[in-house]
Amino acid sequence: MDMFSSMIDKMMGEMSQENKEALMDRMMEKFFAGMTIDDKKKMMLGMMPKMMQGINMMEVMPQMMAGMMGGPERGGGMMDMMTNMMRGKQAPKPPETPEEAVTHPTPDKPAMPAMMAEMMPYCLSMMLPEMPGEARVEFVMRMVSILKEQGTAGMSGEERQAFIARLVETVTTPG
Numbered sequence: 001m002d003m004f005s006s007m008i009d010k011m012m013g014e015m016s017q018e019n020k021e022a023l024m025d026r027m028m029e030k031f032f033a034g035m036t037i038d039d040k041k042k043m044m045l046g047m048m049p050k051m052m053q054g055i056n057m058m059e060v061m062p063q064m065m066a067g068m069m070g071g072p073e074r075g076g077g078m079m080d081m082m083t084n085m086m087r088g089k090q091a092p093k094p095p096e097t098p099e100e101a102v103t104h105p106t107p108d109k110p111a112m113p114a115m116m117a118e119m120m121p122y123c124l125s126m127m128l129p130e131m132p133g134e135a136r137v138e139f140v141m142r143m144v145s146i147l148k149e150q151g152t153a154g155m156s157g158e159e160r161q162a163f164i165a166r167l168v169e170t171v172t173t174p175g
Contacts, residue, residue: 128140147167
């Protein structure tokens with residue numbers, strides 16, 4: 001082990017978990033400040049598999065999403081910056097094409113719904129085949145229930161009936 005690794009091991013071993021997390025937050029903000037989007041993507045693709053090893057993402061993902069959407073009362077710093085960006089308060093760059101303008105966040109049009117609408121179907125198509133039978137059934141039932149309840153939130157009775165009719169048709173149509 002080299003001298004740097006030895007020093008880091010000693011320093012980290014003596015720190016509380018709370019201090020380690022605070023240090024990591026401060027370091028990440030400085031570390032990522034000068035990186036391009038492509039650099040961040042490349043690093044993330046290399047690091048994520050190692051970080052996620054042994055972690056049940058079905059447990060962690062809701063907590064991550066709550067943290068990202070929770071704003072300053074959930075920790076500020078990086079989470080606050082991401083929350084602001086998702087709500088359109090801090091867009092990384094203006095849209096350059098009409099297509100980009102559709103998904104570009106603005107104060108009245110947050111990016112999170114568009115991002116989730118794009119990501120969730122893909123994530124589900126990758127995740128569901130890997131889930132064991134009964135767990136998959138329970139998960140799908142829970143998701144359908146949430147989709148029905150939250151999908152009809154704020155709708156009139158007539159809109160709600162039409163929505164549920166389409167949902168039933170989709171679920172009962174073979175294919």
